[in-house]
Amino acid sequence: MDIERDRARATAKDVARESGVSPSTVSFVLNETPGQTIPADTQERVRAAARRLGYTPHRIARALREGASRMVVLNTAGVPSGRGLGGFIAGLDDELRRLDHILLVTHRRDADSLTREVIQAFAPRAVLDLAAVFDGSEESGWEGGWVDGMAVHTLAQLRYLAERGHRHIALACPRDDIDERVVSLRLSHARRAAQSLGLPEPGLVVVGPSRDEAVAALARMRRERPSVTAIAAFNDDTALLALTALRDLGMSVPSELSVMGFDEGPHGAIWQPSLTTLRIDAEAYGRRAARRALGLEAEGVPSDGTGSTIVRRESA
Amino acid sequence: MDIERDRARATAKDVARESGVSPSTVSFVLNETPGQTIPADTQERVRAAARRLGYTPHRIARALREGASRMVVLNTAGVPSGRGLGGFIAGLDDELRRLDHILLVTHRRDADSLTREVIQAFAPRAVLDLAAVFDGSEESGWEGGWVDGMAVHTLAQLRYLAERGHRHIALACPRDDIDERVVSLRLSHARRAAQSLGLPEPGLVVVGPSRDEAVAALARMRRERPSVTAIAAFNDDTALLALTALRDLGMSVPSELSVMGFDEGPHGAIWQPSLTTLRIDAEAYGRRAARRALGLEAEGVPSDGTGSTIVRRESA
DNA sequence: TGGAGTCACTAAATCGAATTAGTAACCGTA
DNA sequence: TACGGTTACTAATTCGATTTAGTGACTCCA
Numbered sequence: 001m002d003i004e005r006d007r008a009r010a011t012a013k014d015v016a017r018e019s020g021v022s023p024s025t026v027s028f029v030l031n032e033t034p035g036q037t038i039p040a041d042t043q044e045r046v047r048a049a050a051r052r053l054g055y056t057p058h059r060i061a062r063a064l065r066e067g068a069s070r071m072v073v074l075n076t077a078g079v080p081s082g083r084g085l086g087g088f089i090a091g092l093d094d095e096l097r098r099l100d101h102i103l104l105v106t107h108r109r110d111a112d113s114l115t116r117e118v119i120q121a122f123a124p125r126a127v128l129d130l131a132a133v134f135d136g137s138e139e140s141g142w143e144g145g146w147v148d149g150m151a152v153h154t155l156a157q158l159r160y161l162a163e164r165g166h167r168h169i170a171l172a173c174p175r176d177d178i179d180e181r182v183v184s185l186r187l188s189h190a191r192r193a194a195q196s197l198g199l200p201e202p203g204l205v206v207v208g209p210s211r212d213e214a215v216a217a218l219a220r221m222r223r224e225r226p227s228v229t230a231i232a233a234f235n236d237d238t239a240l241l242a243l244t245a246l247r248d249l250g251m252s253v254p255s256e257l258s259v260m261g262f263d264e265g266p267h268g269a270i271w272q273p274s275l276t277t278l279r280i281d282a283e284a285y286g287r288r289a290a291r292r293a294l295g296l297e298a299e300g301v302p303s304d305g306t307g308s309t310i311v312r313r314e315s316a
Numbered sequence: 317m318d319i320e321r322d323r324a325r326a327t328a329k330d331v332a333r334e335s336g337v338s339p340s341t342v343s344f345v346l347n348e349t350p351g352q353t354i355p356a357d358t359q360e361r362v363r364a365a366a367r368r369l370g371y372t373p374h375r376i377a378r379a380l381r382e383g384a385s386r387m388v389v390l391n392t393a394g395v396p397s398g399r400g401l402g403g404f405i406a407g408l409d410d411e412l413r414r415l416d417h418i419l420l421v422t423h424r425r426d427a428d429s430l431t432r433e434v435i436q437a438f439a440p441r442a443v444l445d446l447a448a449v450f451d452g453s454e455e456s457g458w459e460g461g462w463v464d465g466m467a468v469h470t471l472a473q474l475r476y477l478a479e480r481g482h483r484h485i486a487l488a489c490p491r492d493d494i495d496e497r498v499v500s501l502r503l504s505h506a507r508r509a510a511q512s513l514g515l516p517e518p519g520l521v522v523v524g525p526s527r528d529e530a531v532a533a534l535a536r537m538r539r540e541r542p543s544v545t546a547i548a549a550f551n552d553d554t555a556l557l558a559l560t561a562l563r564d565l566g567m568s569v570p571s572e573l574s575v576m577g578f579d580e581g582p583h584g585a586i587w588q589p590s591l592t593t594l595r596i597d598a599e600a601y602g603r604r605a606a607r608r609a610l611g612l613e614a615e616g617v618p619s620d621g622t623g624s625t626i627v628r629r630e631s632a
Numbered sequence: 633t634g635g636a637g638t639c640a641c642t643a644a645a646t647c648g649a650a651t652t653a654g655t656a657a658c659c660g661t662a
Numbered sequence: 663t664a665c666g667g668t669t670a671c672t673a674a675t676t677c678g679a680t681t682t683a684g685t686g687a688c689t690c691c692a
């Protein structure tokens with residue numbers, strides 16, 4: 001269980017006493033407060049004392065004074081968890097840590113209550129809500145970030161299929177606990193991508209949530225749009241469900257129909273047939289999101305289409 | 317991105333002014349401080365003012381005063397994420413919320429640094445580290461909780477196989493990013509379960525991390541322990557990898573070898589052959605863990621073997 | 633040599649809630 | 663009628679870091 005209690009944690013006052021100055025001076029030295037003139041030897045004395053006592057600022061006290069904790073909350077509710085999200089979180093976490101902030105992740109579906117609660121509770125510097133982001137709309141502050149990256153990645157997915165000769169493509173999207181906004185943003189990206197590739201408007205198949213429903217949906221698609229030769233899935237799990245349904249229908253992949261995943265997950269490699277998909281490296285986007293959340297300039301982070309690679313396997 | 321800032325949030329002082337009493341009285345009323353005698357009409361005046369102003373206590377200030385935030389941190393690093401974990405978290409979250417605490421989940425692999433950092437930063441009431449819990453050892457404070465539940469569930473898994481006539485069972489465990497301690501605890505549970513069922517000591521197959529390695533491991537098992545007729549996997553993903561490897565080896569499941577998963581995940585149902593597994597309802601354990609973390613009596617939570625059901629499908 | 637300006641600091645206020653130590657006013661009773 | 667006890671509150675302190683407003687001591691230039 002690991003409850004750890006402060007065993008007489010050192011405060012700024014302790015450091016002050018130890019180094020023979022006032023708490024104010026300790027603060028000035030340790031925070032390198034601009035406009036203060038403190039000689040190098042005093043600074044060294046203070047720093048040494050802080051080190052000796054193992055002083056770490058009490059962040060709650062600091063947060064009370066500053067009016068906000070050095071903390072960013074990310075709510076992932078409703079966003080599928082492929083490798084891309086993992087990378088995004090890793091990048092975000094790492095960059096925030098570098099900026100002396102802490103990332104905390106929540107899984108709440110009801111983003112509203114979560115957001116309000118956490119804000120009330122801890123006054124984080126920022127609350128990032130992935131699902132809200134996918135509203136696609138407007139001034140969410142994420143432009144150029146992961147979301148625009150998603151547009152580029154979606155283009156890469158469709159381009160791969162187009163290059164292999166597919167013109168009539170269907171978009172497979174899930175109906176489970178994934179947030180609708182996320183799905184519809186991906187769809188609009190896909191439509192635009194198809195257009196820019198000179199493909200006809202792609203159709204839509206909703207696979208799931210159950211296996212039977214997936215089978216029914218694909219059978220219907222087969223009847224109503226027999227020209228479709230490839231399926232671009234919303235994510236790997238959707239693709240796998242589609243593969244299962246196609247097998248149930250006795251169709252062979254990829255000879256009769258190709259299937260392509262998105263945001264590589266762990267199961268595609270061991271499926272039968274194995275799943276062709278797109279590996280997304282979202283770490284850089286995570287870093288950028290971190291800087292943006294703190295109101296810093298995001299520098300040196302790629303905003304172009306790099307960061308995704310085709311994982312070519314059997315299904316497409 | 318959703319940064320929300322306090323737009324002039326009401327403080328206890330505001331409530332005091334509004335209701336014509338002192339901040340102390342406000343605190344007494346709203347916290348129902350024992351030993352204070354405040355007439356009902358005054359109480360009502362204070363509460364009404366609080367309501368009118370939309371007052372919510374500033375939790376950072378409260379945390380500074382109390383020495384700990386009303387918050388519990390759960391680190392899931394290295395624990396596989398089947399449905400069981402999800403349920404555990406849901407139960408934990410819900411119960412903590414009921415107790416006016418907030419749950420925050422982190423994904424850090426290096427639990428140590430995480431723990432230290434978060435404790436320093438926010439002084440949570442408790443930090444739960446699932447991986448550490450699985451050290452299995454001693455006084456972790458979790459006895460009787462999810463971990464002991466795991467022992468019972470493991471027994472249920474092996475019993476199902478035993479009842480279907482299997483005597484020589486191999487335990488399949490993963491070699492990926494799952495914490496070793498978790499794996500070894502499950503193994504010791506499984507050994508004890510086998511013993512209590514009167515089965516011979518079960519063997520061990522390490523499947524993975526790659527498909528090729530899984531194939532090699534199962535081929536070796538086949539050679540060296542041909543009497544084995546069933547595999548009890550560490551979790552669903554391990555089971556699926558084993559199924560894939562067996563297919564690669566041209567073996568048929570379940571006629572030549574049965575495979576059983578653990579802690580039902582989403583993919584087993586759509587696999588070929590579909591995966592027989594165990595569904596774990598860990599929500600009750602989550603609730604119990606919540607109360608325990610806050611030092612309360614855990615009441616009315618099942619500690620016996622209820623809370624898991626066999627999901628019978630094709631593979632075993 | 634006196635006034636302005638810098639240096640090297642410190643005292644005190646602040647953030648918001650909780651809590652300890654009081655303090656008037658009243659009530660009963662010895 | 664004076665004393666103890668309760669009622670209904672309030673003032674002041676605390677948590678720990680940050681920050682504003684100072685304050686002596688010294689330097690420099692006129």
